[in-house]
Amino acid sequence: MTIEVSAFRWVPPFAQGYVRDLRVRWALEEAALPYEATLIDGTVQKSAAYREWQPFGQVPAYKDGDVEMFESGAIVLHLATRSEALAPRDAAGHARVTTWVIAALNSIEPFAHNQIHLEADAGAAWKEQVGTSLDRRLAALSAWLDGKEYLEGRFTAGDLIMTTVLRELVDCGTLARYPILDAYRQRCEARPAFGRAMEAQMRPFRENAPA
Numbered sequence: 188m189t190i191e192v193s194a195f196r197w198v199p200p201f202a203q204g205y206v207r208d209l210r211v212r213w214a215l216e217e218a219a220l221p222y223e224a225t226l227i228d229g230t231v232q233k234s235a236a237y238r239e240w241q242p243f244g245q246v247p248a249y250k251d252g253d254v255e256m257f258e259s260g261a262i263v264l265h266l267a268t269r270s271e272a273l274a275p276r277d278a279a280g281h282a283r284v285t286t287w288v289i290a291a292l293n294s295i296e297p298f299a300h301n302q303i304h305l306e307a308d309a310g311a312a313w314k315e316q317v318g319t320s321l322d323r324r325l326a327a328l329s330a331w332l333d334g335k336e337y338l339e340g341r342f343t344a345g346d347l348i349m350t351t352v353l354r355e356l357v358d359c360g361t362l363a364r365y366p367i368l369d370a371y372r373q374r375c376e377a378r379p380a381f382g383r384a385m386e387a388q389m390r391p392f393r394e395n396a397p398a
């Protein structure tokens with residue numbers, strides 16, 4: 188069975204290039220696994236049939252001949268079991284990749300989102316606390332990556348997920364304060380598979396743009 192990934196038919200420009208199906212598309216491109224995107228809209232999102240596939244009505248959802256899944260991190264980890272392009276085969280190497288995927292999603296992304304979603308009128312003390320928590324994590328990550336090309340010596344699914352988290356901190360200027368992290372993000376985004384995944388996400392947005 189062809190791999191199927193759900194994605195939005197169209198999203199407003201601020202979200203284009205950041206919708207989480209990009210993670211799955213990128214992993215599939217790295218793994219050279221062909222797939223088809225199932226493009227959905229708000230009506231499908233709310234439908235009982237789609238909720239069977241993705242209980243929260245979100246994208247991405249994924250299915251192949253063996254499994255039906257949702258949660259981009261879980262899907263990328265599943266693909267990492269299918270392709271050496273995303274994780275080493277040996278148990279110890281694979282465990283390190285799982286570790287970094289969870290670290291990106293659990294130790295960095297929540298703080299990144301706090302920072303991104305801080306409302307302009309949030310209290311100064313709260314703003315400072317959010318900024319400090321994120322900075323602590325980014326400083327630690329930067330120290331880990333100092334002198335390294337990738338988290339674990341070679342590109343893996345851990346770098347893929349970490350990059351999708353870090354790139355959301357570009358527009359607010361945070362990542363520029365961490366040149367090691369920004370160079371790492373750019374190195375990962377320069378991968379041809381990332382470019383193909385990005386183009387695959389953007390194409391339907393161009394084709395379905397409201398008149």
Ligand SMILES: N[C@@H](CCC(=O)N[C@@H](CS)C(=O)NCC(=O)O)C(=O)O
Nearest residue numbers: 205206207244245246247258259260
């Ligand atoms: N934790 C989920 C989050 C998925 C998610 O937030 N998807 C967004 C697009 S990036 C979405 O579908 N938003 C529409 C909605 O929540 O109704 C994952 O990583 O797959």
